[in-house]
Amino acid sequence: VITRLEVRLPSIEPNTIDRSYLIYIDPDAGAETRLAEEVRRRAASSTIGLITDETVAGLHWPRVEAALAERGLKVVTVVVPDGESSKSLKTVEEVADRFVRGGLDRRSLVVALGGGVVGDLGGFVASVFLRGVPYVQVPTTLLAQVDSSVGGKTGVNLASGKNLVGTFHQPLCVYADLTTLSTLPARDLSSGLAEIVKHGVIADEALLLRLEERAEEARAGDPALLAELVRRSCAIKAEVVATDERELLSDAPGGGRAQLNFGHTVGHALESASAGGPAPLRHGEAVALGMIAAARVGEKLGLGDPALEARLVALLPRLGLPTDLDRRLDGPTLERVGVDKKRAGGRVAMVLVPRIGQAALSPIEPHRLGEILLGRKAR
Amino acid sequence: VITRLEVRLPSIEPNTIDRSYLIYIDPDAGAETRLAEEVRRRAASSTIGLITDETVAGLHWPRVEAALAERGLKVVTVVVPDGESSKSLKTVEEVADRFVRGGLDRRSLVVALGGGVVGDLGGFVASVFLRGVPYVQVPTTLLAQVDSSVGGKTGVNLASGKNLVGTFHQPLCVYADLTTLSTLPARDLSSGLAEIVKHGVIADEALLLRLEERAEEARAGDPALLAELVRRSCAIKAEVVATDERELLSDAPGGGRAQLNFGHTVGHALESASAGGPAPLRHGEAVALGMIAAARVGEKLGLGDPALEARLVALLPRLGLPTDLDRRLDGPTLERVGVDKKRAGGRVAMVLVPRIGQAALSPIEPHRLGEILLGRKAR
Numbered sequence: 001v002i003t004r005l006e007v008r009l010p011s012i013e014p015n016t017i018d019r020s021y022l023i024y025i026d027p028d029a030g031a032e033t034r035l036a037e038e039v040r041r042r043a044a045s046s047t048i049g050l051i052t053d054e055t056v057a058g059l060h061w062p063r064v065e066a067a068l069a070e071r072g073l074k075v076v077t078v079v080v081p082d083g084e085s086s087k088s089l090k091t092v093e094e095v096a097d098r099f100v101r102g103g104l105d106r107r108s109l110v111v112a113l114g115g116g117v118v119g120d121l122g123g124f125v126a127s128v129f130l131r132g133v134p135y136v137q138v139p140t141t142l143l144a145q146v147d148s149s150v151g152g153k154t155g156v157n158l159a160s161g162k163n164l165v166g167t168f169h170q171p172l173c174v175y176a177d178l179t180t181l182s183t184l185p186a187r188d189l190s191s192g193l194a195e196i197v198k199h200g201v202i203a204d205e206a207l208l209l210r211l212e213e214r215a216e217e218a219r220a221g222d223p224a225l226l227a228e229l230v231r232r233s234c235a236i237k238a239e240v241v242a243t244d245e246r247e248l249l250s251d252a253p254g255g256g257r258a259q260l261n262f263g264h265t266v267g268h269a270l271e272s273a274s275a276g277g278p279a280p281l282r283h284g285e286a287v288a289l290g291m292i293a294a295a296r297v298g299e300k301l302g303l304g305d306p307a308l309e310a311r312l313v314a315l316l317p318r319l320g321l322p323t324d325l326d327r328r329l330d331g332p333t334l335e336r337v338g339v340d341k342k343r344a345g346g347r348v349a350m351v352l353v354p355r356i357g358q359a360a361l362s363p364i365e366p367h368r369l370g371e372i373l374l375g376r377k378a379r
Numbered sequence: 380v381i382t383r384l385e386v387r388l389p390s391i392e393p394n395t396i397d398r399s400y401l402i403y404i405d406p407d408a409g410a411e412t413r414l415a416e417e418v419r420r421r422a423a424s425s426t427i428g429l430i431t432d433e434t435v436a437g438l439h440w441p442r443v444e445a446a447l448a449e450r451g452l453k454v455v456t457v458v459v460p461d462g463e464s465s466k467s468l469k470t471v472e473e474v475a476d477r478f479v480r481g482g483l484d485r486r487s488l489v490v491a492l493g494g495g496v497v498g499d500l501g502g503f504v505a506s507v508f509l510r511g512v513p514y515v516q517v518p519t520t521l522l523a524q525v526d527s528s529v530g531g532k533t534g535v536n537l538a539s540g541k542n543l544v545g546t547f548h549q550p551l552c553v554y555a556d557l558t559t560l561s562t563l564p565a566r567d568l569s570s571g572l573a574e575i576v577k578h579g580v581i582a583d584e585a586l587l588l589r590l591e592e593r594a595e596e597a598r599a600g601d602p603a604l605l606a607e608l609v610r611r612s613c614a615i616k617a618e619v620v621a622t623d624e625r626e627l628l629s630d631a632p633g634g635g636r637a638q639l640n641f642g643h644t645v646g647h648a649l650e651s652a653s654a655g656g657p658a659p660l661r662h663g664e665a666v667a668l669g670m671i672a673a674a675r676v677g678e679k680l681g682l683g684d685p686a687l688e689a690r691l692v693a694l695l696p697r698l699g700l701p702t703d704l705d706r707r708l709d710g711p712t713l714e715r716v717g718v719d720k721k722r723a724g725g726r727v728a729m730v731l732v733p734r735i736g737q738a739a740l741s742p743i744e745p746h747r748l749g750e751i752l753l754g755r756k757a758r
Contacts, residue, residue: 089471089472090468092544093467093537093544097537097539100540127546128503128507128544130544130545131532131534131625132546132547155510158472158476158479159476160480164508164509165472166507167506167507167511167546168510246510246511
């Protein structure tokens, strides 16, 4: 049974098409034929672009490409190397050039088939190719299905940091084929579960309770449970995005879209500090540690739920996620928080959780962050 | 006396600021102080970015930077090499990286101080830096003042063609300091006059008559005349952009924003064919030749004003612009029209002028274009 969730975006400029769109959550075999049908229905040109990475090209691309070709679509596929290094302007240049040479024009659409890297890159390419063409997100990891494929944030990295160049460009639709999760490595499944925990903590205690109740089954990849978790997670993300598409309401109560950054302030710092080292953290693993950090900061400042840290520390290992924040966090890593793009006026805007199911953005002096997170370590 | 023209953009998404903006046309000495005041008034952060090129850095940057600094703004300046080669994703990466390291954040604005290359590049950087920051266009060439600085089209080039990667991103304001024209080389002044001719032909016969009446004074850079021409040109551009910001009405009568491409279909092909050769064409020179081509195609198809070609051929040399289309156009050059991004369904959408002051978009088979434009040459 396919679930259809609507991302309702506010009224639009004249001359532009409706920007609200559907997230399809399809748990059944043969999803590629239904996905291909959706793409064909939306394609204004029969020449389309497809971006994927090496792993997904081996696992899922053949059946997806065949289903698209069967419907008369000429697919210009570009396979990028796995991993964050493909989120670069150099790759954007290569992909766009291949699309021009392959015959794409302004009426063509682009399919992003893969995880978060492919989605962020593919969305960005679509947003700037010929000054913007439509695109369809086909997320193949749990992380992308519950988080990055929804909401229109696109981006690539610079030497000076992650996602520093990007756009807001909403997809035509998101098609989540949940059968792709059966081939997902355990660590990547866990990484996706971290973002589901995040959605529960900031917006829906019932979702958090569900995870606490069935953590082992989630970690083992139970299909029915995952389908339910993806649905609930996407519904939360869609609602937040609908109220603050461009992350302009950070100063409003609740923090608007910025509340989705819960766990990401310290998480991003840990992720980039570990990158290139002997034990790089997955995005969701870094977010897991970042959520613990945010819970602790909230408690110490009297602005966060005092039970949250303990609850996270109990749940995360059951989902295959790390909790060793104190071992991993040091001064130089925390320094990286300062170059985070959400910084404003020298203070760090951090998402805290006054009580579970509710989030709020609080500006925090970086030195307070150090006292709370490193002071405890030194004790 | 400063002229203020409004670019009125249609209603906007909730959560975003008003997108209508002013074009300031300032013919008087000391414009940099008034410009700096406008920037300061609009800057949400005291750290701002400034993009310029080597020539403008020598001519105008010192007084502009000093005026900005005097108002307490910290200016992070990036000087790019002169010329089209700076319109690349590689330059975008370098500029964005310098902006991050210089301390720009999401509240910072960017100033593009220069001609068309700097404006297109600067606008593109602003549109993708931290997913979009505001920017101010400060055009220092006639071409940029009457055309490229207004309307929000940004872009960089790919190996496969010009402006194939870009965005629509409207500036906060455009500040045209007309005193910059006194240092502009004669060929660049003529290049700008070509776009004024274009505006007259597609939208305002009185403007064309004015040029025909005073061509030599325009070419000599008469300040009062240039101020008048810039004003009338910007008013036309602003009106067209207001009705079709994203160039989506190409199929409507009049062609919407696409009518501004009059002379550009064949012009772009000539411009890129000549690039890197012994005698590269300036953009306006290529457009001058492209307008002659479009006039001829229109006449032959019975869709264009039959007097237009002769009128252009009489006027353009008086403005320092070329008319030797037949000598310059050959088969391989015309082939390039096929890779133009405005191509749709195998036909070339070309702007024709049924009568002077009016434009219309007509889909044309590429082989007809060859017959008309090369057949005559072969005769």
